[in-house]
Amino acid sequence: MRHLFRKLGFYLVALWAALTVNFVIPRMMPGDPVDIMLAKLGQKGPVSPEAKQAIEAMLGTDSSQSLLSQYGDYLGGLASGELGVSLVFFPASVSSIIGQTLPWTIGLIGLATIISFLTGVGLGTLAGWKRGSWADNLIPVTTMFQSVPYFWLALILLFAFGSIWPLFPLNGGYDVYNVTPGWNAPFLGSVLYYGTLPALTIIISSVGGWMLGMRNMMVSTLSEDYMVTAEAKGLRSGRIMRRYAARNAVLPSISGFAISLGFVVAGSIVTEAVFSYPGIGSALLQAVGGNDYALIQGILLIITLSVLGANLLVDLLYSVIDPRIRARN
Amino acid sequence: MAANPIALDVPIPRRRVTLPPLTAKLATGLIIGAAIVLFGLIGPLLVQDPSRVSDVGLAGPSAEHLLGTTQTGQDVLAQLAYATRGSLIVGAIVGVLTLALSAFFGIVGAYAGGWVDEAFSLFTNIMLVIPGLPVVIVISAYVADRSLLLVSVVLAITSWAGSARVLRGSTLSLRSRDYVLASRVAGEKRWRILAVEILPNLIPLLASQVVFAVIFAILGEAGLSYLGLGASDSFTWGTMLYYAQNGLALRLGAWWWFVPPGLMLALFGAALSLINFSIDEIINPKLRSQTRAARRGWRMSREQLRKAKESTL
Numbered sequence: 001m002r003h004l005f006r007k008l009g010f011y012l013v014a015l016w017a018a019l020t021v022n023f024v025i026p027r028m029m030p031g032d033p034v035d036i037m038l039a040k041l042g043q044k045g046p047v048s049p050e051a052k053q054a055i056e057a058m059l060g061t062d063s064s065q066s067l068l069s070q071y072g073d074y075l076g077g078l079a080s081g082e083l084g085v086s087l088v089f090f091p092a093s094v095s096s097i098i099g100q101t102l103p104w105t106i107g108l109i110g111l112a113t114i115i116s117f118l119t120g121v122g123l124g125t126l127a128g129w130k131r132g133s134w135a136d137n138l139i140p141v142t143t144m145f146q147s148v149p150y151f152w153l154a155l156i157l158l159f160a161f162g163s164i165w166p167l168f169p170l171n172g173g174y175d176v177y178n179v180t181p182g183w184n185a186p187f188l189g190s191v192l193y194y195g196t197l198p199a200l201t202i203i204i205s206s207v208g209g210w211m212l213g214m215r216n217m218m219v220s221t222l223s224e225d226y227m228v229t230a231e232a233k234g235l236r237s238g239r240i241m242r243r244y245a246a247r248n249a250v251l252p253s254i255s256g257f258a259i260s261l262g263f264v265v266a267g268s269i270v271t272e273a274v275f276s277y278p279g280i281g282s283a284l285l286q287a288v289g290g291n292d293y294a295l296i297q298g299i300l301l302i303i304t305l306s307v308l309g310a311n312l313l314v315d316l317l318y319s320v321i322d323p324r325i326r327a328r329n
Numbered sequence: 330m331a332a333n334p335i336a337l338d339v340p341i342p343r344r345r346v347t348l349p350p351l352t353a354k355l356a357t358g359l360i361i362g363a364a365i366v367l368f369g370l371i372g373p374l375l376v377q378d379p380s381r382v383s384d385v386g387l388a389g390p391s392a393e394h395l396l397g398t399t400q401t402g403q404d405v406l407a408q409l410a411y412a413t414r415g416s417l418i419v420g421a422i423v424g425v426l427t428l429a430l431s432a433f434f435g436i437v438g439a440y441a442g443g444w445v446d447e448a449f450s451l452f453t454n455i456m457l458v459i460p461g462l463p464v465v466i467v468i469s470a471y472v473a474d475r476s477l478l479l480v481s482v483v484l485a486i487t488s489w490a491g492s493a494r495v496l497r498g499s500t501l502s503l504r505s506r507d508y509v510l511a512s513r514v515a516g517e518k519r520w521r522i523l524a525v526e527i528l529p530n531l532i533p534l535l536a537s538q539v540v541f542a543v544i545f546a547i548l549g550e551a552g553l554s555y556l557g558l559g560a561s562d563s564f565t566w567g568t569m570l571y572y573a574q575n576g577l578a579l580r581l582g583a584w585w586w587f588v589p590p591g592l593m594l595a596l597f598g599a600a601l602s603l604i605n606f607s608i609d610e611i612i613n614p615k616l617r618s619q620t621r622a623a624r625r626g627w628r629m630s631r632e633q634l635r636k637a638k639e640s641t642l
Contacts, residue, residue, distance in 0.1 A: 010454065017455045025467060147598030149548050151555055152570065152591035159579050159587075269462060270552045284463065285556060288470035296467055303463050311458050 007315050011308055018304040022297055023074050078301070084294035088286050094298035097283055102265070102302070104173055105272070105279035108195050109264045112202040117257050119203070120210025124253075125246045127211065128218020139215060142208030150205035154274040157197055168197045171276035198275045202268070206260075210253060217249035224248075251322050255314045262310025265303050358603030365597050369417045372410030379407040379564060390585050397585035400576040408569055409589050415565035416547050416594075419481045423546030424539045426485035427492055431538060434489070435496030436531065440504055440523050446497075453493045461487035462549065469558035477560040480553065484546050492538035499534055503527050537608040544601045551594055566590040 038047055077084075083094035127135040145153070162170045174181070174190040181187055221227065222245055230244045269281035276282065280299060287295035383402035390397045396405035438449030465483050469475060503509065504527065512526050547566075553559045554567025555574070573579075573587040 010451070013451065014455045014458050018459050021459060021464065025464070025471065143602055144595070144599050147544070147602050148595040149551050149591060149598070151552055152587075152594060155570070155574070155579060155587060155591070159582075159584070163579065163582065263460065269466065270555060273556055284466065288466060288558070291470075296470070300463055300467060303460050304458075307458050307460050 011312050015308055022300050083298040086295045088290040088292045094295050098302055101280040101283045109268045112199040116203040116206045117210055120207045121214045121253055124211040124214025128215040129241050142211055145204050146208035151270040151274050153205055154201040169194050173278040198271055214253050221245050221249040258310050258314040262307040265306040354603045355607040358600045361596055361600035369413035373414050376407035376410045377404055379411045411564040412566050412569050415563045419550045420543040420547045422481035423485045424543040427489045427542035428539050430489040431492035431496055435493035436500045439497040439500035453490050456490035475561050477563050480560045484549050488545055533608050533611045537605050540601050540605045544598050566594050
């Protein structure tokens with residue numbers, strides 16, 4: 001129990017630190033975000049003094065207040081879930097933009113991460129179990145793909161399957177002209193079709209890491225004494241591989257998997273940019289391009305929360321998966 | 330003892346330096362890596378000005394322009410040479426900074442123990458869960474004039490924490506080893522134990538972490554530049570891809586423009602990974618090549634089996 005509270009305490013401190021970074025970065029940078037925002041708003045219509053005050057309150061950069069009270073207001077605003085109004089997508093609120101873009105990112109990157117993890121761990125198990133077999137010889141190839149920058153891989157795939165052999169669409173999340181968003185078959189089919197190439201990019205560039213990690217853990221596990229015991233007992237080799245070796249070897253991969261699920265929201269910004277995918281990464285880039293500080297802060301907050309949440313989940317789940325940790329505590 | 334003439338005749342055993350065995354993997358990695366580094370060092374001296382425009386726009390490879398030209402007639406090979414230099418500089422700066430930061434927070438913290446360790450590891454863990462790339466993107470967005478140095482420093486600050494955690498784990502296990510305790514009993518100074526007893530055992534791990542940091546930095550910088558948020562004062566592989574993308578190289582089929590920088594990135598990344606594999610095999614001897622092919626060599630041939638059978642009968 002004490003262990004649990006310690007963990008929760010750490011995550012509270014980490015959350016506070018991340019929020020503070022989020023607060024400090026705009027203030028450390030040259031240029032006044034409020035002025036930039038006002039100038040932008042001014043292009044769309046006259047700006048009232050109330051609007052200026054509202055922006056200052058939203059960004060917490062009210063020049064008449066001390067830094068400390070700005071900080072207090074900022075934390076208070078976050079606690080009540082008020083993220084402000086987006087500039088780029090004016091007059092939509094930041095929360096609604098995040099609500100619109102988040103499902104795209106989670107759907108695409110989440111699915112791709114799960115597929116990549118399952119394939120990688122499966123192949124890694126085989127490669128470690130039968131060293132020198134075809135699966136083991138696959139490792140240098142997948143590692144090559146891993147050192148290829150993923151956005152360049154995306155460009156090449158786009159060039160090959162979008163321009164030379166036009167099998168897949170060049171950009172976007174679904175066919176904007178022919179289908180209507182909703183739970184209908186044509187739309188879902190279109191989403192799958194448009195998502196294939198981005199997902200393929202992510203899978204190709206990340207499967208090698210899972211495979212290598214799992215393979216190396218398998219190799220280490222195979223030299224344990226209980227493996228010899230299992231073999232001496234005359235157990236079937238399939239059972240030894242799955243229940244004795246793979247089950248123990250997969251533990252670090254599982255924690256890595258949970259952490260990478262946390263980075264699903266954060267880790268795909270460049271891929272989304274290449275494919276102009278309507279996810280949260282594209283929204284962040286548009287926000288950055290348009291100096292939309294409220295949206296930037298909001299997205300950064302979501303990204304941080306998802307990473308922290310995933311890490312917390314790993315910590316809590318790990319003692320469930322690995323009984324040895326429970327015994328030690 | 331020191332005056333004993335016999336003792337002088339005994340050759341003092343030289344300190345054994347564990348260099349990785351020169352396997353095919355390591356050799357390939359070193360050769361590709363060295364070739365790219367040489368290209369980055371010497372290449373810019375031999376090529377024309379990378380920004381000079383000419384009226385041969387978007388021409389394929391020819392004798393005059395070995396890698397063709399960009400949309401505005403700039404020589405791609407010249408750009409590639411300067412870009413290689415730029416990307417390598419980023420890698421080098423981040424490598425050094427990661428080494429310093431992760432060694433300080435990982436090794437010193439774990440060795441000192443007590444509240445220093447608690448504070449350092451809390452700080453490391455917080456840095457670890459703060460997502461790097463988004464923060465880098467945001468910082469780059471706020472700063473208009475980005476030098477190569479600034480981009481590298483920001484990349485280093487957001488990426489050292491993982492290495493520090495790995496180093497902390499190893500240091501914790503090393504500092505409780507018997508030989509460290511023995512040297513403490515023998516009255517060695519604390520800094521000497523750290524520098525002479527512990528640090529040498531961490532060198533392979535440090536090396537692999539630095540190599541990893543360099544790969545991460547070069548890829549990260551390329552991604553950042555590709556988004557148009559990288560260094561604004563110099564060429565890197567990422568900025569080349571950015572200009573190629575903006576110049577519609579993809580739609581126009583100008584492969585000579587966007588393939589070379591990506592290929593360089595991939596080759597350099599692969600070379601560093603190969604070097605890292607070799608270092609990993611030093612750290613973890615279990616990974617050394619006991620492949621099926623190697624084990625097959627241990628098997629007795631039919632001939633040997635027959636002879637063995639005959640001799641036992």
